[in-house]
Amino acid sequence: MEITVTVNGEKTEADIEPRNLLVHFLREDLRLTGTHVGCDTSHCGACTVLLDGLPVKSCTVLAVQTDGRDVTTVEGLAQNGELHPIQEAFKEEHGLQCGFCTPGMMLTSAALLEQTPDPTEEDIRWALSGNICRCTGYMNIVKAVQWASSKMKAEATDSGS
Amino acid sequence: MAVTEHEIAGVGHSIKRKEDARFIQGKGTYVDDISLPGMLHMAILRSPLAHARIVSIDAERAQALPGVVAVVTGELLGQHNLAWMPTMSGDTQAVFATDKVRFQGQEVAAVVAEDAYTAHDALELIDVEYDPLPAVVDPKKALEPDAPIIRDDKDDQADNRCYRWETGDKSATDRAFEQADVVVSLDTFYPRCHPSPLETCGIVADVNPVTGKATLHMTSQAPHAHRTVFALVAGLPEQNIQIKTPDIGGGFGNKVPVYPGYVAATAASLLLGKPVKWVEDRSENLISTGFARDYHMHGELAMKRDGTMLALRVHLLSDNGAFFADAQPTKVKAGLFHIVTGSYDLPAAHVSAEGAYTNKAPGGVAYRCSFRVTEASYMIERLVQNAAYELGMDPAELRRKNFIAPDKFPYESVTGFVYDSGNYEAAMDLALEKVGYKELRDEQKRLREDGKLLGIGMASFTEVVGAGPAKDYDILGLKMFDSAELRVHPTGKAILKIGVQTQGQGHETTFAQIVASELGIPPEDILVQYGDTDNVPYGMGTYASRSTPTAGAATAMISRKLRDKAKKIAAHTLEVSEDDLEWETGRFFVKGAPDKAATIQDVAFAAYTNHPEDLEAGLEGSHYYNPPNMTYPFGTYVVVVEIDEGTGEWKVRRVVAVDDCGVRINPMIVEGQLHGGLAEGFAIAAMQLISFDEDGNCIGSNFTDYLLPTSWETPNFETFATVTPSPHHPFGAKGVGESATVGSPAAYVNAVVDALAHLGVRNLEMPVTPARVWEALQEARSGS
């Protein structure tokens, strides 16, 4: 099947088998290997990407379903060579260890902050509850989201004044 | 050792991690990210039955599917002498089953195809005829005389006994028990669980058909040990094997063993002359790769009426699965379980252990644990709390009464360990103060009067990590030293190559900090490499919290050797005698004339441009460190829980953790390790369970059945430190990656038991589910 999909701002045309999963299309065909696979039951969230701005588990989406739509992966988080605040935040707050869950965690967090710029700890923990991390114990991930929230609010105030 | 200047950011500084830049941009390279030209994909067919004879395997239809390149069976592997391989415990394990299958999920055959989808399609076209046999799932029944024999492949095996092992002084222990006023016992089961790093295991095997060189990109926590195993298993010359371990998505012991998939993919690449990728899916990971724990334990503690401990007796039965594949030092059979006397000054102890083969996956890996110290710590810390109830003493006070006193270190335990250092009371007191222990006990009393349930549990654990001294520790004969090679370049920058293997612990940062402290080269100027056996010196890898105690020590030692040489060069360039020079981090200066100095960067340049004639050029070298002893981290964890009587649900209100891991290289990273371990401890106490039905079907073969905690369930942690440096480690560090997984499960379970203790409850089995708590409550109430 022929599809046209915008990945990280770039329009891509592809001819793919209907049964191919989005995660495999991204990883194998486009070689965007920052999106990871950690399970086969839609539980771990390592494969999370944004589809039209909302987090989805790309192991549970067929590639053909993205026809005409917009996909953002971890490789598309930084803009114009500048890290997204959530990326800086994970480093600042030691929100990652092995890094395997990190792309999915950051994309879920970025989507949360888009909708809820000032989330409570409960908001954050709930939003991230579809993403498993085996290394960090989550506490520093929560802190990272809070850090990014503060930074984004400060930036918004700066650019607004 | 003095903490370095802030500008140098050596040991003691919470600098941000160097490795993060690539991970936060999706630019890590995990095994599955590797794609080589012409690469084929392998998928493995696994047994649906736990115990069955293989009658026939017909791969014809699979072979005929377009895109399929080859089908690999045990028979084919057998032709190359690869149907069986050695395990880490000196047993044998089938690579692909030829005679019979011995656990559900066992490897039977593999398909190699042009793409992964086709490889998986073809698995369904392989017809295997099985003749089912009765499955043995209970280790106690496995040892009964009429049990079906699982390991009939072994000539000397007439039953399902896997090993027997004992240590300690039996008669002294028996005598002490006879004289005891009070004996407290506990039967408990540390259930089978699985480390489940978020990345599963995999390999890209690339055997060059012309040169014969095998480059194996694999998820390995111990690349060099694996290279040697491959050389022994496959008969490949060791110089032609290169294990490359790129970024690893967590290990926790799961990536210590050699798995059949690695061997089969390598064999396939060798036979087909093309690179072959195999990456297991999560179900395969859960049902076939290294599980952990599965210890049935009986413990007894003998005491005087005043609480003085006299002796400890423990018997354990381990369920080892179909192959004895525990990753552990050769000289022990139940790992380091005999550290079970823990933090207490016990005059006598006896530990006996036996293992049983069952129709379950092999493993027995040290899941965030130093070889069974987790089970040991759980046993003693649970037992001590019950002992306190029996004596009517406060659990903290009973611990205090029996702690090994600070002036007794180095302390030789009755089971043969020499504890290097400790100050248990200080760590416990800090934890009690931080949690507000006295107030909590008062609150508990008040709430009980209102019929509400609050529990306070603690664990004052002692670990034994850093394997290990060559005289006692080896794996398959390979001594457990570790290594570091340091090269300082002419411009004063450096490259450090280490024999251990990071899986998220942050070695690229912390090992650079060690060099920074010793030589004064800033961490950002030091590249740390690991995980490529052609490139880095031989080492035994990372597990059992051994990196800092072994390779960390080697890093300090080689830095010091280079500093000694640097001093000679500095004396030469400054035209003074060596004795006139003094070192401060980053530079040598002339005594009494501090302005006359050579920085380490000056010296590095001189080492290549202006070195003394009687000295070799260059500033590089390597060190193999044989630790004189293990290190013994310790601490006290206190957990506070509230229980909903209606549902049995327990909620963690507080987790206060005091850890003493000696000198901390990077406190931020140490804290991160502790958070991870405290979360794993919670996971094991609350939900992680791999169980089996009576036919040997694995319950827990995916993340729907094998529950892992998410951000929603996982509590927050309050972490604190005391610092008792290791007296024998070059800079006093001890290793910390596992302390919290070792120490915390007992604290969580003790807390829930404590909430119900006034009702007579003394034990709850892990995972402590709401249903179990609720049942215990009903039982206690109906009995009273």
Ligand code: FES
């Ligand atoms: S890979 Fe686990 S949810 Fe997609």
Ligand code: FES
């Ligand atoms: S950092 Fe390893 S799984 Fe999250």
